[in-house]
Amino acid sequence: MDKHKKNISFIAISAVIGFMIAIQFQTVKKPVERDTRDLWQLREAVLQEKELQSELLSEIRSIEEKLLAYESKQKRSKEQALLDTIQELKIEAGMTKVTAPGLILRIEPILEEIQVGAEISTSVSPELLKRLLNELNMYNAKYVSVDGQRIINTTVIRDINNETKIDGHALSRLPIEVIVAVDHIDTAEKLYNQMKASKATEEFFIENLKLTVSEPNPEISIPAYDNPIRIRYLESLKANEGGNT
Amino acid sequence: MWLPLLGLIVGIFLGLLTDIRIPEEYSNYLSIAVLAALDTLFGGIRAHMQNIYDEKVFVSGFFFNILLAASLAFLGVHLGVDLYLAAVFAFGVRLFQNIAVIRRILLTKWSTNKNKN
Numbered sequence: 001m002d003k004h005k006k007n008i009s010f011i012a013i014s015a016v017i018g019f020m021i022a023i024q025f026q027t028v029k030k031p032v033e034r035d036t037r038d039l040w041q042l043r044e045a046v047l048q049e050k051e052l053q054s055e056l057l058s059e060i061r062s063i064e065e066k067l068l069a070y071e072s073k074q075k076r077s078k079e080q081a082l083l084d085t086i087q088e089l090k091i092e093a094g095m096t097k098v099t100a101p102g103l104i105l106r107i108e109p110i111l112e113e114i115q116v117g118a119e120i121s122t123s124v125s126p127e128l129l130k131r132l133l134n135e136l137n138m139y140n141a142k143y144v145s146v147d148g149q150r151i152i153n154t155t156v157i158r159d160i161n162n163e164t165k166i167d168g169h170a171l172s173r174l175p176i177e178v179i180v181a182v183d184h185i186d187t188a189e190k191l192y193n194q195m196k197a198s199k200a201t202e203e204f205f206i207e208n209l210k211l212t213v214s215e216p217n218p219e220i221s222i223p224a225y226d227n228p229i230r231i232r233y234l235e236s237l238k239a240n241e242g243g244n245t
Numbered sequence: 246m247w248l249p250l251l252g253l254i255v256g257i258f259l260g261l262l263t264d265i266r267i268p269e270e271y272s273n274y275l276s277i278a279v280l281a282a283l284d285t286l287f288g289g290i291r292a293h294m295q296n297i298y299d300e301k302v303f304v305s306g307f308f309f310n311i312l313l314a315a316s317l318a319f320l321g322v323h324l325g326v327d328l329y330l331a332a333v334f335a336f337g338v339r340l341f342q343n344i345a346v347i348r349r350i351l352l353t354k355w356s357t358n359k360n361k362n
């Protein structure tokens with residue numbers, strides 16, 4: 001009996017030791033992750049990080065400026081500082097009318113087809129429109145409206161009963177206008193050139209539509225977003241949540 | 246006395262199967278705990294061979310040595326002195342001594358068996 005007990009404790013303790021050794025072994029011997037990126041991939045990664053860095057820096061700067069403004073305004077007028085912030089946020093969310101340099105893209109049916117008398121396309125497919133908007137965003141378009149509907153971050157473009165709708169509003173019949181505005185006339189010029197060189201025109205042509213890009217206009221106005229913005233899944237972050245990134 | 250070896254193999258097998266990893270900063274503590282545990286194990290084997298084995302001494306020695314070694318290492322980290330070296334030294338020396346004693350006992354047993362034959 002005593003010997004049996006002795007054996008059990010020996011086995012148990014040596015099993016624990018073995019377990020510990022195995023864990024230690026696994027901890028120390030980590031698989032070596034090899035970096036297989038070549039020079040250009042590395043350069044791209046560096047570029048991305050640098051862009052991120054500069055973005056973050058500018059964000060920090062703007063926030064610091066705001067902080068400074070709050071501090072200096074606090075004594076004089078807390079209300080004004082808050083109103084300014086609300087206004088700023090409204091502009092950012094697209095709830096204000098914007099007048100800025102920009103250009104107008106016209107989407108219309110192809111003229112040749114009208115003459116032939118074939119069935120002409122009467123609407124733009126949501127996919128095409130999304131593609132165009134993505135492209136515009138890629139070229140730094142700041143404020144966009146399609147057929148008088150302001151496009152904001154939460155805008156949905158979809159097909160409901162064979163009608164393309166933007167945030168629930170149906171697009172009117174062709175031709176429709178896509179108004180794009182940016183912050184500076186130089187950017188507008190750049191956007192114009194990029195749009196002229198882009199494939200969007202061909203993509204519209206495949207769907208029997210013609211996309212015309214107007215010359216940059218120094219003063220162009222974009223309507224405000226007129227629906228209420230509903231926030232369903234967003235919650236305010238508490239100070240001790242969400243990590244520090 | 247193949248039981249410890251069997252237990253060791255079972256333990257290693259289990260450990261490798263579960264794929265547990267501890268944070269790197271604690272691996273120091275674990276390594277010193279392993280050393281302490283090995284020391285206890287060999288001490289136990291030696292005591293068993295010398296017929297002075299005591300279950301309580303063995304089991305309590307196992308846990309106590311591990312705790313002592315880990316807390317010594319912990320204290321060392323916080324004092325900025327490599328105190329775990331003391332534990333490594335002490336356990337290392339004892340490990341060698343125990344193994345030497347075990348070897349001698351085995352040698353004596355072997356030679357007496359040979360003489361008998």
